[in-house]
Amino acid sequence: MYRRSLLSFLTFCAAFTLSAQTTDVQHFRTIDGKFNNLQHPDWGAAGSDLLIASGLYYGDQISSPAGASRPNPRQISNSLFAQEGLINDPLNLSDFCWVWGQFIDHDFGLTPDGVEPAMIQVPAGDHYFDPAGTGQVVIPMTRNAFDPGTGTGVDNPRRHPNVITSFIDGSGIYGSDEARANWLRSFSGGKLKVSAGNMPPFNTVSGAFNDAIDPAAPPMANPTGISSKFYVSGDERANENPLLLSFHTLFLREHNRQCAMLAKLHPDWTDEQLYQHARKMVSGLIQSIVYDEWLPVMGVVLPEYAGYNPDINPGLDNLFTAAAFRLGHTLLNSTLRRMDNNGEVMALGNVQLRDAFFNPYVMIETGGIEPFFKGMATQTQQRLDPRVIDDVRNFLFGPPGAGGLDLAAININRGRDRGLPDFNTVRAFYGLAPYSYFQQFTPDAAIFTRLLSLYVDINNVDPWVGFLAEKPKPGSLFGETLLAAMTRQFQALRDGDRFFFLNDPVLTAEEKDWITRTTLRDIIMYNTGISLMQDNVFDAMPHSEICDHMTGSLIGHIRTEDGLPVPGVSAGVTFTDDVSISYQTVADGLYSFEDLPSCKVENLGFSKGGSVIQGVTTFDIILLQKHILGVEHLDSPYKIIAADIDNSKSITTLDIIRLRKVILGIDIAFPNNQSWRFVAATYEFEHPDNPLSEDFPEILNFGGSLAGLNNLDFVAIKVGDLNNSYTPVNAGPGDPSAAERTDSRSLAFSVEDLNLEQGQSYEIPLTVGGGADAVGCQFTLRIDPSKLKITAVRPGVSAGLSADNFALFAESGLVAASWNSPGGRESLQPGAALAYVTVEALEERVDLHDAVAIVDDITASEAYDSGLNARPVTLQFEAASAAAQPFALYQNRPNPFAEQTVIPFDLDQTGQVELSVFDAAGRLVVYRKAALEKGRNELLIARDELGETGVFYYQLKTDAHLVSRKMIMVDPAR
Secondary structure: OOEHHHHHHHOOOOOOOHHHHOOOOOOOOOOOOOOOOOOOOOOOOOOEEEEEEOOOOOOOOOOOOOOOOOHHHHHHHHHHHHOOOOOOOOOEEHHHHHHHHHHHHHOOOOOEEEEEEOOEEEOOOOOOOOOOOOOOEEOOEEOHHHHHOOOOOOEEOOOOOOOOOOOOHHHHHHHOOOHHHHHHEEOOOOOOOOOOHHHHHHOOOOOOOOOEEOOOOOHHHOOOOOOOOOOOOOOOOOOOOHHHHHHHHHHHHHHHHHHHHHHOOOOOOOHHHHHHHHHHHOOOOHHHHHHHHHHHHOOOOOEEEOOOOOOOOOEEEEEHHHHHHHHHHOOOOEEEEEEOOOOOEEEOOEEEEEEEEOOOOHHHHHHHHHHHHHHHHOEEOEOOOOOOOOOHHEEOOOOOOOOOEEEHHHHHHHHOOOOOOOOOHHHHHHHOOOOOOOHOOOOOHHHHHHHHHHHHHHHHHOOHHHHHHHOOOOOOOOHHHHHHHHHHHHHHHHHOOOOHHHOOOOOOOHHHHHHHHHHHHHHHHHOOOOOEEEEEEEEOOOOHHHHHEEEEEEEEEEEEOOOOOOOOOOEEEEOOOOOOEEOOOOOOOEEEEEEEEHHHHHEEEEEEEOOOOOOOOOHHHHHHHHHOOOOOOOOHHHHHHHHHHOOOOOOOHHHHHHHHHHOOOOOOOOOOOOOEEEEEEEOOOOOOHHHOOOOOOOOOEEEOOOOOOOOEEEEEEOOOOOOOOOOOOOOOOOOOOOOEOOOOHHHHEEEOOOEEEEEEEEEEEEEEOOOOOOOOOEEEEOOOOEEEEEEEEEEEEOOOHHHEEEEHHHHHHHEEEEEEEEOOOOOOOOOEEEEEEEEEOOOOEEEHHOOOOOOOOOOOOOEOOOOOOOOOOEEEEOOOOOOOOOEEEEEEEEOOOEEEEEEEEEEEEEEEEEEEEOOOOEEEEEEEEEEOOOOEEEEEEOOOOOOOOOOEEEEEEEEOOEEEEEEOOOOOOO
C-alpha cells in the first residue's frame, strides 16, 4: 500500500515532457511502452487501464466495493492468516523466489492510491490494534485511483490504470516515463548514474547521500518517514526493503557492465546507442530469468514460445494484480539474513523485515548488496498458504497504532475495492469446476474449518483467500486456480510483447543465445564480490554445501586482434588435483567447458600448434626494424607482443636475427617462446605502447572458485606476424601465409643461362633486374641436387647483405634468402648481384635453366617495394651473349692450394686492373697491373710468388671497384 496519489504521479510526468527521447519504435522500446503493438499502440503502455477479462462485480455494478456480505477483513486475517513460528516451503525454495517475484511485480504493475477512504474496521479488543477494546480503531486505507473516464454507469464501470508499463522490460531499472528515465541516466557512455559503492544514486543534487535533495529528482515512495533521502531507481518502490533494493542495484550494475563491453566492441557508438542496446540486453536477461528459471522452479510450465502474436494484449488483468499476484505476501520471512562471503552472519547481525521497510540506513550500514544475496540464498522462504508473518500482518510500515498496517486485511479489502468476484466465479473464468464444499480447497482441517466458520457460503470466498487456501499441485508452489492465473498472465506477457528478447529485431543470434544461457546466479557473480553461490539461487542451500552443488562454465571465443576466429586452439583446464581436460576450437573459435566443479578449477590456459612460419615473412622484419629505429611504431600492444620474438620482455635487433632464422628455415621454433600467445580480451593495457612491461594475463587462475566470470574471450597473437597477414580459418596447419600481393609487377632476378660441364665449378651471380624498387625480399632458390651440387653461397655487395641473409641446405639443393634494407629506404640496385652461388656440375652437360628455379619450399617468394606493397619474385635466364656483365671477384680455385691457383673475375668494362696480394701481416707480396677486356678474366698465382704457407688476401682494384677475398696456401703433399 502506498499513499501516493495518481495526481502527484501525473504532475511529475508532465513536468518533463519536453525532455522526451525520440525512439525508433520499429526497433526499440519506448520508455512508456507505447507502440509495442503497432496496431494497438496503447496495449501494455504506462497509463493504460487494467484488463477486465474476468469481469467486474461492484456492489452497485458501477463502482462500490464488492463483497458487502463477506466477513470483516481484519477478522479473516486474525482467524486464518495469523502465523506462529516458521512454516518453511516444502519445495525448499529460497528467499530469492519471493524477492524476485516482488521485483517483477514492481516491473510491470502499479496502481496508485486515490483519495476515497476504504477504512478497515478493527474488531473490538484486537490484541495488536485495539488492546483497550474501544471498538473505534480502524486500519487506514484508501481505494485505488481510477480512470476518471470510467465509473459513470453500469455500461461503463470503474476501471483502474496501470501507471507503469505492463511489459517485463526492466522498467524497474529505467522507469516508465521520460522524466525518471532521463534523471537516472549519466548521458555518458550509455551508463546510468551510481553513488558510492556502485549503488543507485540518492535523490540528491549529486546523487551522494550527504548532498542536498534535488527538487527535480523522481519521487520515491516513503510511507514510513524514516528518511527523506532514498535511493532512486526506475520504480518508486525500490526502497521497500533491502532485498528488493539489491535487485535494483544488481541490474543497474549489469546495465553499466553491458555498456562498457559494448563500447569496446563498438567504439563508434553514441551514448544513446549504448544505452538502448544495453537496455535490451538487461530486459532480455530479466525475461529469461522469469521464463527459464523462476516460473519453472515454482511449477509453472508454459507452452513453448512460438513467436510474437500481435492479437494478444499483454496488459495486466485486474484480477491478477488485485489478488493473484499478491501471492508473495505469504512467502515472506521475518528475518533478513546478512551473511559474509564465508557464510557467517555479519557482526552487525541480521535485520528484521519490520525494521527495514523504506529504511535506507539498513543498506548503508550493511555496506552493499552482497550480504543480502548471501542470506537470501541460504534461507528457505515460507510456505504458500493462508498464513502471513507478523512483520506484514501487524507491523507493516510501523508498529500497530503508529503507522503499522495489516497487509493480509488490505489485500482482502483491495480485491473488494477493485470489484473482484467470489473465488468460485474466478475458477469458472479459468475453466475450472466450482467447489461445492470447503474440504475441496485443502485437506488441512485447520484451514477448511476456519474458511467454513468465516464465510459459511462457499460462493462468497474472497479471491485472494481462495488462491492461498488451495492445496498445491504436485511439484508446484500453487494450487490449480493460482497456477492457471499465473500461466495465463505470463503467457500473455511473453507472447504479446513484440520486443520479447527471442523476437527482438536488433539483438543478434549470439546475444540471444548468451541471454538464454545466462542465469541469475551468473549475473550476481558478474556484478558482486561474492565468491560462492549455488547454481540455482532459487533453491535454498546452506553455505557449507555450496561447493558440492556448485558448477560453472568456461566459455569464450579465441579471435585475432582483427576479430577473426582461430580454430585449432587447445584450451586446457587444470583442476586443483592436477587433473586436466582440454577442448579444441573449430572454425568459430569457440571453446566451451560446461558443468565444471567450480570449487576445483585451478586455471585455464591455451596453446596452438602449427608451423612457426605461419604469417611470418621478411615484411615483418621491415616493420620490426622500423619500430626499433623509431621510424614507424607498431600500432597495437598485440603487435608489440608479437614482435618480442625471444620473449625477453624487450624488442631489440636480436629479435630481427631470431625472426630471420625462422624465415630462412634455420630455426623451427622461437627461442624461449611459443608460436602463439593468448591474452585475455578484457585486459586493458596500462601502457599500450609498452605492453611488455606489464604482467598481462595469458593464463586465468581461479584458485578453486569460478566466481564472477563473464567475458572469457581471448586475443590470439601469432608471434612474428606483425601485419596480421595470417588468416587462421583459411590456412591449414603448417601453411605459410605470405602477405597479400597488391602489385603484379615482379622483382626479377637474372642469371646467365650457362652450359655447365661435369666436374667443373661455377660461381653464378644472382643479378637484380631493372626497375627493382625493392626494400626487402625473400625467396627460396632451388637447384636440382641431381644435376648440380651447391658448394658455397656468398652475399653480394648491396646494403645490409651478409652471410646471415642466406641459409644453405646443400643436400636438398635449396638456398633460402631474406633481405631488407637496413634503413628501410635503400632499394636494390639494378645490375647488382644479390648473391653468388657456387655449384659443381654432376652430369656431363647441364643447362642452367633446367636446374635452377625460385620456389616457396622454405621461404615464400615475395618482395616489397618502397610503398611496402608486396610483389612476386621471378627468375629470368639470359643468353650468355646478352647477359648483363656485372663486376665480380670470385674465389680462387683451387682453394686451399699447394702449387698454384687461378683468381677469376668479371669486369663490367674494359680498363686498367690492379691485383694485390697481402700476407696475414698485411705485407704486399704480389702486385700486378694490366689492361684487360670487359668480361671474364683470370690471373695465375704461383707458389714461389708468395713464399711461406698460410693465409693471404687478394685485392682487385679498378677505376670503379675495390674488392678483396681470402685464400690459403698449404704445403705440397708428400
